[in-house]
Amino acid sequence: MKNFKIIFVHIIFLIVFVFTLTCEAQINPVYKIMKLRGWISPLEKDLGKLTPDQYEKEVLVSMGYNDTTVTKLQKAGVNLLSLHKRSGHWNEKTWAALSDCIIIGTVSRIEHPFGEKSWFHTVAYVRVEEFLRNDYNLPKMQIPVLLVSGPTGTGQTAIEIGEDTLGIGEHVLLYLSACSLIRFASNNHMHNLYNQLINDSTIKFSIVAKFNIETGKVISRNRERNLNNVRSEIKTVLTTIHPKLSNK
Numbered sequence: 001m002k003n004f005k006i007i008f009v010h011i012i013f014l015i016v017f018v019f020t021l022t023c024e025a026q027i028n029p030v031y032k033i034m035k036l037r038g039w040i041s042p043l044e045k046d047l048g049k050l051t052p053d054q055y056e057k058e059v060l061v062s063m064g065y066n067d068t069t070v071t072k073l074q075k076a077g078v079n080l081l082s083l084h085k086r087s088g089h090w091n092e093k094t095w096a097a098l099s100d101c102i103i104i105g106t107v108s109r110i111e112h113p114f115g116e117k118s119w120f121h122t123v124a125y126v127r128v129e130e131f132l133r134n135d136y137n138l139p140k141m142q143i144p145v146l147l148v149s150g151p152t153g154t155g156q157t158a159i160e161i162g163e164d165t166l167g168i169g170e171h172v173l174l175y176l177s178a179c180s181l182i183r184f185a186s187n188n189h190m191h192n193l194y195n196q197l198i199n200d201s202t203i204k205f206s207i208v209a210k211f212n213i214e215t216g217k218v219i220s221r222n223r224e225r226n227l228n229n230v231r232s233e234i235k236t237v238l239t240t241i242h243p244k245l246s247n248k
Helices: 002-025 029-036 052-063 067-075 092-098 179-187 191-198 227-241
Strands: 101-111 122-134 142-147 171-177 206-214 217-219 224-226
Touching (some): 029 179, 052 179, 092 206, 092 227, 122 227, 142 171, 171 179, 179 191, 179 206, 224 227
Antiparallel strands (some): 101 122, 217 224
16 A cells, blocks of 8 residues: 555656646747846736837847847947837848848748637748848748738638738748747737747747848848848848857
């Protein structure tokens, strides 16, 4: 009987240990990093709508940018202060500073796994050919990118005006952010989406900016740049933020 009790206790301990490891593994790594940087979720703290100044401070904290980093970026031509006043004038350097992943790749798969009431309706998988920024040390794989536009599952299609969409076979340069996806759900008090994101070990991204790549050019709706020049500007930003982030 005594041996049975000992075995029973060991089994319970093993179950608890495995459950703990499983729960830990399911916490989103980006969320962990944001919290370590001092980011506080307005949703978790039951805060109301953030003011523009509060929002911009939250962006900087979640990205791990302190006053020194912001000053260095200003000298490099990137002003992260008063972002809401200049969003229409963002350029490659600003997009690079606001991204945590920048890739060149090809859209390989499109799925619509979300329900009618979901904010997002499409997940596009982009097979990475090259990382220009890779804060989470991801391997070259298929990166999942969430889009609002797409079938709702009820025979209708949601369309987000002005959204950069993705189609199978597109060869693209994408400025992506996992941080902003989590912030978006938190700031807009989207409890279900927020909980799904922070309890998912798979890192998902939203688009900061999108360019198609054609014969050495990066092309968007109203911009066309030389790819090598864009690479150089991205490297300048990353070197300014932290030398270890730049691709040498």
